[in-house]
Amino acid sequence: MRVVVSGAARPQRSMRFRGRSYMAFVLTPEPPIADWLSELDDWIRSSTGYFVGRPVVLDLSSVTLSGQGIAHLVSELSARDVRVMGLEAADAAALAPGLPPVLKGGRPVSNVEAIAPTREKPQSATAQAAEKSHEPPSLMLDSPVRSGQSIFFPHGDVTVLGSISSGAEVMAGGSIHVYGALRGRALAGTGGNSRARIFCNRIEAELLAIDGYYRTADDVDASLRGKRVQAWLDGDQLMIAALD
Amino acid sequence: MAKVVVVTSGKGGVGKTTSTAALGAALAQTGQSVVVVDFDVGLRNLDLVMGAERRVVYDLINVVQGTIKLSQALIRDKRVETLHLLPASQTRDKDALTEDGVARVIAELREKFDWVLCDSPAGIERGATLAMRHADAAIIVTNPEVSSVRDSDRIIGLLDSKTEKAEKGERIDKHLLIARYDAGRAARGEMLNIEDVLEILSIPLIGIIPESQDVLRASNLGSPVTISSAQSAAARAYQTAARRLCGEEIEMTIPNDKKGLFNRLFGRRAA
Numbered sequence: 001m002r003v004v005v006s007g008a009a010r011p012q013r014s015m016r017f018r019g020r021s022y023m024a025f026v027l028t029p030e031p032p033i034a035d036w037l038s039e040l041d042d043w044i045r046s047s048t049g050y051f052v053g054r055p056v057v058l059d060l061s062s063v064t065l066s067g068q069g070i071a072h073l074v075s076e077l078s079a080r081d082v083r084v085m086g087l088e089a090a091d092a093a094a095l096a097p098g099l100p101p102v103l104k105g106g107r108p109v110s111n112v113e114a115i116a117p118t119r120e121k122p123q124s125a126t127a128q129a130a131e132k133s134h135e136p137p138s139l140m141l142d143s144p145v146r147s148g149q150s151i152f153f154p155h156g157d158v159t160v161l162g163s164i165s166s167g168a169e170v171m172a173g174g175s176i177h178v179y180g181a182l183r184g185r186a187l188a189g190t191g192g193n194s195r196a197r198i199f200c201n202r203i204e205a206e207l208l209a210i211d212g213y214y215r216t217a218d219d220v221d222a223s224l225r226g227k228r229v230q231a232w233l234d235g236d237q238l239m240i241a242a243l244d
Numbered sequence: 245m246a247k248v249v250v251v252t253s254g255k256g257g258v259g260k261t262t263s264t265a266a267l268g269a270a271l272a273q274t275g276q277s278v279v280v281v282d283f284d285v286g287l288r289n290l291d292l293v294m295g296a297e298r299r300v301v302y303d304l305i306n307v308v309q310g311t312i313k314l315s316q317a318l319i320r321d322k323r324v325e326t327l328h329l330l331p332a333s334q335t336r337d338k339d340a341l342t343e344d345g346v347a348r349v350i351a352e353l354r355e356k357f358d359w360v361l362c363d364s365p366a367g368i369e370r371g372a373t374l375a376m377r378h379a380d381a382a383i384i385v386t387n388p389e390v391s392s393v394r395d396s397d398r399i400i401g402l403l404d405s406k407t408e409k410a411e412k413g414e415r416i417d418k419h420l421l422i423a424r425y426d427a428g429r430a431a432r433g434e435m436l437n438i439e440d441v442l443e444i445l446s447i448p449l450i451g452i453i454p455e456s457q458d459v460l461r462a463s464n465l466g467s468p469v470t471i472s473s474a475q476s477a478a479a480r481a482y483q484t485a486a487r488r489l490c491g492e493e494i495e496m497t498i499p500n501d502k503k504g505l506f507n508r509l510f511g512r513r514a515a
Contacts, residue, residue: 146398147398
């Protein structure tokens, strides 16, 4: 098939379409839908902003829904800020126009469950912060983050008064402030916030990341080691500089 | 009021068992009643270090499962009469420990003794978490090297989240015991120095045990170093650590076998 571009004088050119694969979260609604939605509500409440900016695919293999039912479910989800970019296991013919396209051939990847309930101590901190919604979205940790501990706070900034040990990680939707030594991993701006920064009193980090751009210890200028630094994102470059 | 102390480290081979025996003996020598409990089910060693391997009839698993009475499994030390051992089973594994059973045994030991010292197995799995579960305090044994320090850090995280006290929102007392310290090697930079270890782990120091032939010999003789060579530097270090555990404030020194250097100060006090 040729694409006819208006204007007879223009030479005909072919258009290039590129294929690219992306990672998407798959939600699998289970009957009864009303219960499933309220379960989802609980989950969203305990981790505000989790779905912001994340591509979501709806897997309809566990439910039998009419075209109308699917349209209703998609609008229910978009009311919760979950934007569905595709449907799986749906009958394309039954879909009303305006619904996301049917996708096929998805391959599962390892469980990307980011807010598993098995996390140690920090989970409760996240939950508490979410409960008191009138408090500003920040998390303050007054004890050191020990090796093996993982702290995930998608709502905002994390302040650590002690150190982050080697083998520990802190992930924040906003910036990360460390008043001790940063020896583990710090991942700021995880929800797609490129303006997030990382500050620490002493950098010996294993890995720094902002909005997915990262640097490992090997890529950090040796002269900065042990210094007070900040890290920020300049375009797609992770910059690190001494504070004084 | 009995105090339950877990001796733990994460990493294996750093000196948990040796330290449990030496501290247990040092505490018992002050006249307090002490029991040392081997939680390393399947790889028991504490009986050997205590020199009681030929007197083991029943063990911790038997008591946990309720098939015998606690008093039948306890072995009284022949040298220090207030010192007792509750050995582990060598033929079973850690799955034989049940949560309820361990809770019941610890509660019963609390009534009988002033000190209950639990020798934790290495690792962070079932045996180690059950050994720390009911502790009031923990002694974290660390060697001045990076892998040991990182594993200790991991264990401290678990102590703050998986113990009964932590789950009630209380904080477990944590003490750092640095074992196998070699002042010469530390000075040459072949070992982490004490300041670095304290900076990384940020918990109070209870003692520094020098690397010593006396300790090795004591383990092989089946007699804790605080009994077999009570005047050695290592034994003195364990004795002062035991006194700090009882709440005494003693200035921190690195014991040395040469006389006169004993008072080499460290400039940092045990908190």
